[in-house]
Amino acid sequence: MRRIWLVATVLLLAGCGVEPSGVTDGGDAPTGVAPGVTLYFVDGQGVLTPQPRGSDHLGTITEAVSLLLTGPGTSGLHTEIAPTDMTRVVVTTTPDLIQLVVPLTVRDVTPLGIDQLVCTALGVHVQSGGSRRMVVRVRFTLATPESDRLRTCPLISPGR
Amino acid sequence: MRRLGLRARLVVAFVLVTVLGAAAAAWSSAGSASAALVTATQARLCESIAGQVGAVAPQLTYPPDQEALDRLRAAVGPDTLVTYRGLRSGTDNGLATGALRAAVRNGDRLVTQRVTAGDRPWLLVGTPVMITAPDGTRTASGIEVYAVRDLTAVEAQIDDLTRSAATTAALALPLALLLALLAAGSVLRPVRTLRDTARRLAAGDLDARSPPRGADELAELTATVNEMAESVQASMAAMRRMQADARRFAADVSHELRTPLSTLTAVVEVLAATTDGMAPDARESAQLAITETHRLVRLVEDLMEVSRFDAGTAHLRVEEVDVAGAVRDCLRARGWLDRVELVAADGVESRVVLRADRRRLDVMVANLVGNALRHGAPPVRVHVRADPAWVWLEVTDGGPGLPEHVLPHVFDRFYKADAARTRTPGSGLGLAIALENARLHGGDVTAGNTGAGGGARFVLRLPREGV
Numbered sequence: 001m002r003r004i005w006l007v008a009t010v011l012l013l014a015g016c017g018v019e020p021s022g023v024t025d026g027g028d029a030p031t032g033v034a035p036g037v038t039l040y041f042v043d044g045q046g047v048l049t050p051q052p053r054g055s056d057h058l059g060t061i062t063e064a065v066s067l068l069l070t071g072p073g074t075s076g077l078h079t080e081i082a083p084t085d086m087t088r089v090v091v092t093t094t095p096d097l098i099q100l101v102v103p104l105t106v107r108d109v110t111p112l113g114i115d116q117l118v119c120t121a122l123g124v125h126v127q128s129g130g131s132r133r134m135v136v137r138v139r140f141t142l143a144t145p146e147s148d149r150l151r152t153c154p155l156i157s158p159g160r
Numbered sequence: 161m162r163r164l165g166l167r168a169r170l171v172v173a174f175v176l177v178t179v180l181g182a183a184a185a186a187w188s189s190a191g192s193a194s195a196a197l198v199t200a201t202q203a204r205l206c207e208s209i210a211g212q213v214g215a216v217a218p219q220l221t222y223p224p225d226q227e228a229l230d231r232l233r234a235a236v237g238p239d240t241l242v243t244y245r246g247l248r249s250g251t252d253n254g255l256a257t258g259a260l261r262a263a264v265r266n267g268d269r270l271v272t273q274r275v276t277a278g279d280r281p282w283l284l285v286g287t288p289v290m291i292t293a294p295d296g297t298r299t300a301s302g303i304e305v306y307a308v309r310d311l312t313a314v315e316a317q318i319d320d321l322t323r324s325a326a327t328t329a330a331l332a333l334p335l336a337l338l339l340a341l342l343a344a345g346s347v348l349r350p351v352r353t354l355r356d357t358a359r360r361l362a363a364g365d366l367d368a369r370s371p372p373r374g375a376d377e378l379a380e381l382t383a384t385v386n387e388m389a390e391s392v393q394a395s396m397a398a399m400r401r402m403q404a405d406a407r408r409f410a411a412d413v414s415h416e417l418r419t420p421l422s423t424l425t426a427v428v429e430v431l432a433a434t435t436d437g438m439a440p441d442a443r444e445s446a447q448l449a450i451t452e453t454h455r456l457v458r459l460v461e462d463l464m465e466v467s468r469f470d471a472g473t474a475h476l477r478v479e480e481v482d483v484a485g486a487v488r489d490c491l492r493a494r495g496w497l498d499r500v501e502l503v504a505a506d507g508v509e510s511r512v513v514l515r516a517d518r519r520r521l522d523v524m525v526a527n528l529v530g531n532a533l534r535h536g537a538p539p540v541r542v543h544v545r546a547d548p549a550w551v552w553l554e555v556t557d558g559g560p561g562l563p564e565h566v567l568p569h570v571f572d573r574f575y576k577a578d579a580a581r582t583r584t585p586g587s588g589l590g591l592a593i594a595l596e597n598a599r600l601h602g603g604d605v606t607a608g609n610t611g612a613g614g615g616a617r618f619v620l621r622l623p624r625e626g627v
Contacts, residue, residue, distance in 0.1 A: 018194075018198055018274060018276075018281035018311050018314060018315045018318065019274065020274050020275050020276050020281075021273060021274040022259070022273065023257075023259050023260050023263050023271050023272070023273045024271065024272055024273065025269050025270075025271060025272075026202070026203075026206040026269070026270040026271055026272040026285065026287075027203075027206055027207070027210060027269070027270050028210070028269065028270065029210070029267075029268055029269055029270050029287045029288050029289065029290050030209075030210045030211075030213035030214040030217060030270070030287060030289055030290070030305075031214065031217065031289065031290040031291065031292045031298060032213070032214050032216075032217025032218045032220075032289070032292075033217045033218075033220050033222045033224070033289050033290075033291055033301045033303060034218070034222055034291055034292075035222045035223070035291075038294050050294065056221040056222065057218065057219055057220055057221045057222060058217070058218040058219075058222075059218055059219065060218060122294075123294035124218075126292060126294055126295075126296060127218075127291075127292050127293070127294055128214065128217065128218045128292075129214050129217075129292060132296050155294075156294060156295065156296075157295075
């Protein structure tokens with residue numbers, strides 16, 4: 001008889017309330033802070049090279065791509081994107097695609113220039129906590145098949 | 161529990177099991193639901209905090225200044241503490257435990273802990289903010305975010321769940337009680353029937369049976385009880401038949417002996433008339449033959465009397481009898497007047513009148529007094545007492561009295577108190593016949609002793625109005 005009551009009491013207590021717990025894992029820590037943004041230019045040998053800019057914060061993809069369009073400055077690197085006064089870039093991010101609408105025609109950029117755009121956008125995306133498996137589509141102002149290609153950056157491996 | 165009846169115990173056990181089962185089921189489902197609720201709420205809070213930090217982090221200057229920390233804190237919401245090395249934004253409400261802080265400082269994961277403070281449940285969330293390089297490597301930035309979220313709403317939901325579980329268990333109670341009563345009834349009904357049957361059997365109704373129903377243990381028990389009753393009935397019948405046979409045999413024998421005995425008696429009387437002219441030793445033999453023949457006649461008469469009682473053919477011829485006179489007549493007829501003292505107790509009217517069979521009263525008195533004279537010692541006394549309803553005739557003697565072991569058997573037929581003294585002048589049926597006669601009158605005879613050192617005392621009690 002006493003055992004039955006014991007079981008009943010244990011059952012009663014077990015169902016009640018929010019129990020205190022120990023320290024438990026709650027997922028990946030947030031990320032996104034950075035001392036600056038990383039832009040991609042081309043060095044003298046024609047190799048894509050990252051260039052960190054000490055801009056105090058990471059910022060958005062739009063800001064990074066706009067900064068990229070303004071050129072490498074005096075650093076021994078050069079850009080393969082034709083200079084333009086218009087640096088306004090529209091970025092649309094969906095769960096599996098980043099779309100850049102750049103104020104350029106396909107003739108304004110070399111393939112390396114397209115990689116500069118893709119790597120800069122993807123770099124910001126990864127640094128702010130995004131997946132490295134993300135793909136990028138660069139849309140140009142004039143209609144071209146290049147606008148529909150899905151691209152990845154050769155320097156940022158899809159990794160895990 | 162043991163003090164309760166079978167029905168109550170069955171019902172209590174059944175209800176207990178059912179309600180406990182229902183409670184256990186309700187509680188376990190409530191428990192898992194609450195666990196799921198807590199987990200989901202926790203995951204949602206963590207995700208939202210991580211999302212809020214992640215959304216604002218790219219815009220924060222790094223290394224952060226006080227203003228950046230304030231912005232981050234504002235983004236995460238109230239009850240938040242943001243630290244970076246020496247800098248801090250927000251108030252430390254002291255809820256964050258040391259373990260949590262250590263896990264945040266040394267790890268790269270968001271961690272949570274549930275605590276109870278001020279009777280309310282809280283969720284502590286702590287996370288470092290990481291720096292991710294373009295190649296995906298993560299390093300700690302030194303910024304730590306601690307947030308406290310109230311779980312009272314979740315607890316209220318859990319309480320609701322618990323309450324509904326309790327209600328479910330409580331709802332099972334009346335249903336269980338009803339079922340238990342039905343089940344107990346169906347189990348106990350055969351038991352009660354069996355008990356009634358057993359009672360009737362014990363009361364002597366050997367025809368009592370209970371029909372076994374079904375094929376369970378109770379049906380087996382019922383069948384066994386029926387078999388037992390059957391065999392008891394059979395042996396009782398056999399015993400009765402044997403008794404009847406024995407009585408008939410005794411009756412037949414005594415009846416058959418009567419004719420030759422009457423012839424023998426006539427012959428013996430002739431012999432008695434001629435003993436005077438015999439030689440002394442021949443006369444002694446003749447006398448012995450006469451005595452034994454008379455004894456034989458008396459024995460056969462007693463046997464026939466007993467047979468009549470057994471056969472139920474003994475009849476009373478009731479008339480008004482003066483008790484003292486009847487006793488005196490009895491004593492006089494047997495020549496015992498000088499050996500027996502007739503005493504009437506004080507306050508008894510001189511003439512006690514009784515409605516009884518005169519012959520049978522004579523037999524009773526003669527048998528009781530004869531027994532006292534034969535086995536007891538003088539003085540033999542007969543006391544007569546009476547009240548409006550009963551008359552008592554008390555026969556006492558001055559002998560050693562009746563031994564304890566003899567008392568229960570003195571009225572048995574042919575019982576010999578002294579095994580060594582097998583030959584006594586009596587038939588061995590006298591007291592039995594006296595008792596049967598008393599019963600026929602609606603009275604009885606009891607045997608006992610007069611008290612300290614006294615002799616035997618037989619008390620014959622008869623109703624004054626007869627039967």
